[in-house]
Amino acid sequence: MKLSKIMHILNVLVGFAGVATAIVGVLMGTGLLWGVNREHFLLCSGLLMLIAIWLAVNTVHHVMLEKTGEVI
DSSP: OOOHHHHHHHHHHHHHHHHHHHHHHHTTTTOOBBBBOOOHHHHHHHHHHHHHHHHHHHHHHHHHHHHHHHHO
16 A cells, blocks of 8 residues: 555544544533543544644655555
């Protein structure tokens, strides 16, 4: 499997995890879930979305490298 394909799959999974944690953080109110409060969920979702964006940029970069034959 190509490296760009693996990074794309990771991008989608991390993006979905970020959206899921954001939804949980917004809907949970002021209580605790597994010992984690609302602010922690929202900060983690922001970090996961930044990681997903970084993976998307890397995926595009690797696809461009694969097209020109400069596979890393």
